[in-house]
Amino acid sequence: MKVNFNDHVYEIKDINYKEKRVLWRMSLLAFPNLEKSDPDQEAYYRMIDKVEELSGLKEKDYIDAEGNDLSMAEIDLLLQEVYAQYMGLSKKDK
Numbered sequence: 001m002k003v004n005f006n007d008h009v010y011e012i013k014d015i016n017y018k019e020k021r022v023l024w025r026m027s028l029l030a031f032p033n034l035e036k037s038d039p040d041q042e043a044y045y046r047m048i049d050k051v052e053e054l055s056g057l058k059e060k061d062y063i064d065a066e067g068n069d070l071s072m073a074e075i076d077l078l079l080q081e082v083y084a085q086y087m088g089l090s091k092k093d094k
Contacts, residue, residue: 003085005078008065012055015086019054023086026050048076051083 003010015023026047031039062070062078070078084090 001085003078003082005081006064006074008063010057010061010078010082012057012082012085015054020086023047023050023054023083027083027087047083048079051079051086054086055079055082057082 001012001014003012026043029040030044030047057079062075064070064074081090
């Protein structure tokens with residue numbers, strides 16, 4: 001699977017149904033009823049760490065189109081995009 005982020009294409013592993021279910025449950029813990037409570041940041045970062053693990057992305061992969069290292073905020077945004085694609089919430093790149 002390919003993810004396009006900031007003009008750079010990242011190759012990530014596909015996940016299966018069971019792995020999607022795990023991520024879905026983790027997202028429900030991270031974002032409970034937002035009308036009544038704030039997101040759970042610890043649960044959110046556990047979810048993002050799981051996305052990173054499933055995606056196969058490693059530290060060496062976190063570079064932009066020019067080969068510069070991504071910031072921590074950019075890495076989080078990339079992993080959010082990976083999550084969105086895994087869950088069918090984002091247009092998949094071909």
